[in-house]
Amino acid sequence: IQEHSHMVAVLAHALAVIDRERFGGRVDPGQAAVAGLYHDASEILPGALPTPVKYDNPAIKDAYKAVEAVAADKLLSLLPQELRGEFTPYVREELEPGLLSIVKAADKLSAHIKCLEEVKAGNNEFKLAAEQTRRALEEMKLPALDYFMEQFLPAFELTLDELQ
Numbered sequence: 001i002q003e004h005s006h007m008v009a010v011l012a013h014a015l016a017v018i019d020r021e022r023f024g025g026r027v028d029p030g031q032a033a034v035a036g037l038y039h040d041a042s043e044i045l046p047g048a049l050p051t052p053v054k055y056d057n058p059a060i061k062d063a064y065k066a067v068e069a070v071a072a073d074k075l076l077s078l079l080p081q082e083l084r085g086e087f088t089p090y091v092r093e094e095l096e097p098g099l100l101s102i103v104k105a106a107d108k109l110s111a112h113i114k115c116l117e118e119v120k121a122g123n124n125e126f127k128l129a130a131e132q133t134r135r136a137l138e139e140m141k142l143p144a145l146d147y148f149m150e151q152f153l154p155a156f157e158l159t160l161d162e163l164q
Helices: 002-023 029-038 051-056 058-077 081-091 097-120 124-139 143-151 153-157
Strands: none
Touching: 002 029, 002 097, 002 143, 029 081, 029 097, 058 081, 097 124, 097 143, 097 153, 124 143, 143 153
16 A cells, blocks of 8 residues: 555646646645645555456445545544544545546546556466556546546556667
8 A cells, every 4th residue: 555655646737737737737746745745544454455356246336435534534633633634534535626636536536547557567367457447547538637547547558768
């Protein structure tokens, strides 16, 4: 979760910068990075459930969302009362819609990049997932995300030698 959350934070920051500088967006890149760091905090206690399992069945999805809510509340209860307010929106993902859409896009983008890396390494088990995540990213219709995918995503498919 830690490595993934770091990647989401970096991508969310980049998307917010692109959105602000290229498209006049108002999401603060620093807030986007912080939201990315905490976006999966509620999975620390119960553990992560693979996306295909989590979203395959509405009953499983709803049950896991309830588990995540309980876990988020438990994490927040471990903090001193005076600090909870600052962490609550991030841990519970109760974010302003523009910020939340950037973090969701960064999360899906991180998953897609992971798939590309696995396929590049010869793990063809990730081919279908790469196609599915690509489609999901395209369906988000976020200009900053589309820009990132056009300008930067191709580099993730290159080897280190090809980057030079």
